[in-house]
Amino acid sequence: MAIGYSTVQKRDVTGAVASVSGDQVTMRAAPTSTVNTALQGRAAGVQVLTNSGMPGIGASVRIRGTNSLSANSEPLYVVDGIPADQGTSSSDPKSNPLMSIDPNEIESMDVLKDASAKAIYGARGANGVVLITTKRGRSGENHFTVESSYGFQRISRFIPVLTGPQYMQLRNEAVLNSAKDPTTVKLPYSAAQIASAQTFNYPAMMLRTCPSWSCVAAPQANAAITLSGGSDRMRYLFSGNYMKQDGIEIGSDFARYGVRFNLDADVSPRFRVATSLSLTQVNRNAPRVENGSVGAGANGILAAMQFDPSLAPRDANGNWTKAAILGEQVENPVANSSEIRDFNTTSRVVGNVVGELAISDALKLRSTFGGTFGFDGIEFYAPRTVASGLGPGGDSFIQASAVPARQLINENTLGFRRALGPGSADLLAGFSVQTAHFENTVARAQGLPSDATTDNWYDAARILRPASSGATDWALVSYLGRANYSLKDRYLFTVTGRTDGSSRFGRNNKWAFFPSAAFAWRVSEEPFMQHQSLVGDLKLRLSYGKTGNQAIDPYNSLSRLGICWYSLAGTEINALCPSGTRGNPDLKWETQKQLNVGVDASVLRGRIAFSVDAYHSVTNDLLLSVPLPATSGFSSQLRNIGSVQNNGVELSVTTVNVATARLAWRSTLNVAHNRNRVLDLGTATQIFPGVRGGGFVEGGQTHIVRVGEPLGAIFGFKTVGLWQQGDQCYLTNAADCTPGEYKIVDVNGDGKIDLNDRTIVGYADPKLYGGLSNSLTYGPFSVDVFMNFSYGNQVVDMSRVFNGLATGFMNERADVLNRWTPQNTNTDIPRANFARPRRIYSALVEDGSFLRLQTLTLGYQLPSRLLRGAKAGRVYVTGQNLWIATKYTGFDPEVNSMGGDPRTRGVDDGAYPRSRVWNFGVNLTF
8 A cells, every 4th residue: 555655554554544446446447537536436535526527527626625715625646656736726617637647547546634644745735645556567477458448428417498489488477577567568579479489409409419329429439558567577568548538518529648658677686777657648629618607608508508599500591690689698509619619738748767776675765756747738719600709800819838847856765664673663764856847828819811720820810919928936845754663563653754845935934844643553463352253453543743735826925026007108118017916925834733533444354344534634824815905005915814624534344245256246335524614714704705607696606705614605595485475574675575586584684685684505515425336246247336425515506597597588497487476386486587686595505415326337257268369358338327316406416617616616507417428348458
């Protein structure tokens, strides 16, 4: 088991570490596009929330809760000993820095969860650490493995919308109900227009579909070859992989190509070298398919649901209908996804060279040189055939860098391992230095001569818009050490410490020390446990320590300069001026202190094994932006002023249900509970974070960060049904009590409904989450079943602000056909009202609990008579997202439209729908 800079036997681990095998990562046959989603439900205490169903989409990963407000709360990923990437805190759900790592190359993943385990990574350990070990060659005979699979996708749930006549009737009714004098109102549509209206199903047009199940509308293909083997002195592995996935929405797709070469060589009995090298290319098309916002800012399937259903997608000449003017102008989503070019590329080269010298049998010196090099680019072009490109005559931008982004690292460790006194010692000391450099350039142009050349002819553009560029550097220098001592193989002690110096922080706090200690008692090795057979292994663990979080943008400790424009003698000139953010020389790490107690045990001769952990952590010195008075000359300053707490319990159980010569059945259950609470916000008691799409709702907010409450608290108006005829009105404005309107709780009791009546109406974090896997084999047949679940969390369906409130502002879901009328009062959908305020009503906050059949794999081991030269062969069929039990009325309850932002989780902004997938494959080994 990997623990950072070393490996130990699981029985000797003193911290909280969860392990996931490579087979579990890929579920033997289920293509997984990104490594972070592969952890979902596999490790207790690791919550993975996939942002949407878009191919290659990002995911929010939380190890033991959210630990920060403004800094990144995602874990650190270490690949073959090299700190590689960290998940993103970006509010863009498409952002995914981990999509270049191929899950099929993974041998194992070890998750460091408590302070003792992760303190070895010091300033980057607070959010947890995921250690990824890739597959390597083994001595013995050479193997050549070929695996290929092909499958198809369908949308897992379709939400019907109103037809053309139904929408017109809703709009008329809404306008009539909102009028002060219904006798004088002019209705938008006449009876003749309604009678002759056609219906165009825009949501269906947004999807790749087939007339029958016999064709493949949204295919996905996966292929990999691996050549491995070697001798006692040299081992090698070479692999190549390819994955191509067409999204279920038109225009979207994801492709990854990669090669890997791992080599291990024993140069002499005392000196060995190893190298790892991977090259990956990722291409993704995302032309307005993932949601940008709500209302007129919507993209993809949400925009299609809101578009005018009576308007044809093309005119009589075959040209695209550019937009529909309803309550707001809405662009044609089918045209946008079909015509706009939004091509995203990521190229990565990751490699390292390791040298290890055995100075003696007990003392080893290890040195690692590694680096990550990459290019990220975006090519965007909106042609004249769509609304956004029509006015400027083609609109384009290109984002790229002249030199590759690079991270370079050198780590040197000295390890000592031998018997010492009545026990054995394992000591480690090391030094690490890591540097990084990033550049970014964006060019923009309008009025290109032809749509045929897209963004490839900027020198002929009519308008060159202002370009932008920038560069970023950071460095981290570290000293680390760890001491493990095993006394009589029963009492295990671990002391860890790391000192980090970071360029990101103020000159008064460049360095910090992160210590931890742990103790484990292997009770099962005590003499009094030797005369029983029930308990095979029993270990008690206790740990406490401190870790840090340095995941903020560089230069926040400095007062930076920006560009200001001045007029001098009629000439506009540019000059440097203060940026508005004041530097802070005292800026330092967010620091987490965590206490963990745990039990590892197995009973009934290993048939049942379980681990239980309970933890309490407090993260202090949270980084928050504080407004400054105008007299200071600055608008804000980043300071360390807040704190947040996480308490939780984790359970992991593995059972061997049946174990015979032909039949084997094994189950694993992971369950976790975490309770998050904000303890301090400095001089403030609450903060309203910004949210994409917030400008479309009254008050502009969907969430609140409040002392005493957990992060992810949803903020809005509490409703208790609808007003009905005969209800006693408790409001001063009788119009607010109109039958069919939401009955809103007057929180402050002042007799009116306004922003002061908003309250917490839900929480985004679940009470319980986890996964259940079952693996069954009978002779050559195998069945693998994996289910994941979440219980007790809420989701605010922002899309219903426009398509579920019966306002007729835009097209709406077919559910509004059951809206309140004097003849239909037994409903929870309000009456049609064009003037209804767009608010976060508690009626839009839904139960996000679910139980999902995530993966089902049926496999068959081919008999040797059919292989003709192959050593082994297997065929399989896999289904993904086959079934879900939930009360959520949106596309899917597992949604996170705000990406990695820790303050605004649990938002559905009309996210890309999830697909149901069937995959067929074969694996041959020669």
